[in-house]
Amino acid sequence: MKKILTAISIAALFGLALAGCGKEDTDINKALGSEEMTVTPTKITREKAATDRKNILKIAVKVKNNSKTEIGIGAGNFRIKDDNRKVYDSYGMKKDSLGQVVAPGETITGNIYFEVPAILEKVWLEYDVSMDREPAAEWLLAFPTK
Template sequence: MKKIIMTILATLLLSVVLVGCGNSEETDLNKALGAKEMTVTPTKVTREKAATDRKRILKIEVKVKNNTEKPIGIGAGNFALKDADGKEYDIYGMKTDSLGQEVAAGKTITGNIYFEIPASLEKGWMNYVFQMDQEPVAEWLLSFPGK
């Protein structure tokens, strides 16, 4: 079942990439995806200056909904970012408002995920894993504003 879902997801993502090739603004912002337990929606992407001019801090605001009847924890470590070549970028965890908390049953929260990226990077794939050391259950193509 997991392979079927991943195949369908890969097909959908390939469709988004092929459609997006003609339009650089085509992204998955505001697309709700995730596992049956949690739904995640990236709602806003911004850039901040970093210590060097060659790097930027990417801030991705996400809305997270707990679809279960028990509290579930989620944090920035549940997310990864990679570019079109598959290079992964590190979480930037030095912000006090980084996502990392327990979501009460049936509730929705908003939090931020930070990545350190090259200043020249214009878009990338952010994925979400429900539990560490498992395959991603959701992936979004996001466009990064400004340089």
Template structure:
């Protein structure tokens, strides 16, 4: 009886440890990155339904801190989302609370960035470029909620 119990217990431990390894995607949520001038921290990711069942609207809430002694402008257009295959999803600008403002010296603001993505997307790489057409200076791995 003890052998059966120990065997079942060992099998249960192996099953639990393998299940934990199955979804080993660590998100960069709450990781502060950016430039010397500004620091950006994604703080929350949510998903809402789009008009089509095949699409979803991904909302990424960010905190932006101005580290300089002069005002700095930032907007949702400075961000892009890519999947593992490199397909880029541009920001979805149809929301009134989208990030787009000037940040005073030393201040921190919160705002939202929206992306229209396939409903099946489970994770993506969000990047930030100082200006349109420039190479990204920061990148975060974001896990999309169900």
């Protein structure tokens, strides 16, 4: 009986360990940013690109202006990197792309687009306040391959 209980316990622990391995960490819905702006990625989807080897990654974000002055923010304030640190800049200007002035205390939503390899499963999203500064925030975003 003792051997059976030991075997069941080991099998249960092994099963829990395997279940944990398949789950990907993600920072979706995590609010980060700078003193002036708070950015929250809220949803990630894929769209077909011109080639089967590429996808258009759409990241919906919510942005809040924490300052007492108007601040402009756009898709150009963001970039993504893969695990090999390859950088992907924002993709084109779509009608619903993020790009506007945010009034003090106001919260807006918008989308950022990137063209990425179809096999990519996760990226690091970086928010830069301006081109000459270090990223103010970074999120690990995991998403389904299809």
